Amino acid sequence: MSERHSAVGLAATGLGGGFFSGLTGVGGGAIMVPLMTGVLRMRQHTAHGTSLVVIIFAAAASALVYQVRDGVNWGLVGVLLPASLVGAYVGARLVQFLPAMRLRQVFGAFVFAVGLRLLLVQSVDAIFDVHGASEALLGGGIGLIGGLVAGALGVGGGAIFVPALVILLGTDQHEAQGVSLCVIVGAAITGALTHARHGSVDTAAAKWIAPLAVPAGMGGALVASWLDGDVLQRIFAVVLVLVGVQMFATATLNLRRDRAALAAEGAAA
DSSP, X not given: OOTTSOHXXXXXXXXXXXXXXXXXXXXXXXXXXXXXXXXXXXXXXXXXXXXXXXXXXXXXXXXXXXXXXXXXXXXXXXXXXXXXXXXXXHHHHHTTTSOHHHHHHHHHHHHHHHHHHHHHOSSOOOSOOOOHHHHHHHHHHHHHHHHHHHHHHSSOSHHHHXXXXXXXXXXXXXXXXXXXXXXXXXXXXXXXXXXXXXXXXOHHHHHHHHHHHHHHHHHHHHHHHHSOHHHHHHHHHHHHHHHHHHHHHHHHHHHHHHHHHHHHHHHHO
């Protein structure tokens, strides 16, 4: 076991992140990154990179369950995946030079808004009725933005993929989550490799977290397959709202602490 991390912290990160990944199709980073920075005391950038490594295995295991239970729309996967790989690479590169907390704050506000929209609107009809090249272009845009988020914040990108597929294209909730998990695997691999090249991956912790995240992810995916699509969408919306609030609040608190520390240093000088 990693000497720097507690068994309880590693277990909570793997089990919680994995189950969340399978249940909602969003990768699990929104659970793992806060646990890694809080309980495991990782640096923010290291938590992002390590989370992406774990997400590769958790998302793949969860996607397998979706494929067996309901099937996966591989046509949509093919549309989203190439752009998500580009986005994940760019996001993982950019975050090395940008304030992670500011990005986290903006993303938290966005996730909250999307979750609230899904929660308050009783039925979600597709905003766009597109097919063929137009659908591929819109899907590519969804993949690119989700990939950017995945690479930058270490959250898989499903918080973009799933609501975008449901709201913009009218995809069924179960189908959207299965597609999201498949795309997330590719985006997470690209983002994790880029983070690893910058030294922002804790491989010792990942070796303990990933084996726990895999069965937890499969369990979460099984629970999702038993739930009605509307019920699952409500759960997903509530999760997005809570995650959005948590991400925005913690980022804002950390930004205030940083400003206070800088002010104290200036006063001392």
